[in-house]
Amino acid sequence: MISKKLLKALSDQLNAEFYSSYLYLAMSASIDNEGFKGFANWLYVQAQEERTHATHMYEYIVDRGAVPEFKAIEGVKGDFSTPLKIFERVLKHEENVTKSLNAIASLALEEKDHATYEFIMWYVNEQVEEEDTADEYLTRLKLSEGNISAIYNLDTILAARTFTDPFGGAAA
Numbered sequence: 133m134i135s136k137k138l139l140k141a142l143s144d145q146l147n148a149e150f151y152s153s154y155l156y157l158a159m160s161a162s163i164d165n166e167g168f169k170g171f172a173n174w175l176y177v178q179a180q181e182e183r184t185h186a187t188h189m190y191e192y193i194v195d196r197g198a199v200p201e202f203k204a205i206e207g208v209k210g211d212f213s214t215p216l217k218i219f220e221r222v223l224k225h226e227e228n229v230t231k232s233l234n235a236i237a238s239l240a241l242e243e244k245d246h247a248t249y250e251f252i253m254w255y256v257n258e259q260v261e262e263e264d265t266a267d268e269y270l271t272r273l274k275l276s277e278g279n280i281s282a283i284y285n286l287d288t289i290l291a292a293r294t295f296t297d298p299f300g301g302a303a304a
């Protein structure tokens with residue numbers, strides 16, 4: 133049986149993953165309308181990936197014999213009018229996600245819930261790549277400031293991203 137404290141933390145994280153999905157969708161919509169179809173594509177795929185994180189978390193909680201708490205998903209606010217503004221926010225957002233995942237890992241260890249520790253460590257490790265990617269694109273965008281052809285070059289690269297379910301399932 134999963135502890136109440138851990139169930140709350142996992143439910144909050146499930147909610148946060150849906151918020152991440154929501155945030156990336158909002159970014160995608162804004163930047164699509166600014167003419168950056170490649171950035172829009174990358175962010176849309178990112179939103180799909182975040183949704184699988186949420187549903188995977190849902191499955192884990194239910195498998196442990198518990199029911200997650202379904203709280204309201206926070207609304208999205210922000211200025212997503214340029215790729216640079218977006219990636220500044222993406223990096224900050226992913227750094228915050230890493231913090232909350234680390235806190236869950238610590239709590240799981242504290243409660244000697246090793247199954248949850250193992251489960252959440254997949255996400256913790258995934259964050260290394262998430263932060264690295266966001267940091268790489270942010271650096272490139274900073275270097276490309278004012279150089280529209282360099283930004284469009286990156287847009288073309290990001291247009292190639294396709295979605296694959298990280299858990300290999302059909303739930304997407």
Ligand SMILES: [Fe+2]
Nearest residue numbers: 149152182185
């Ligand atoms: Fe996520």
Ligand SMILES: [Fe+2]
Nearest residue numbers: 152226229262
């Ligand atoms: Fe993420």
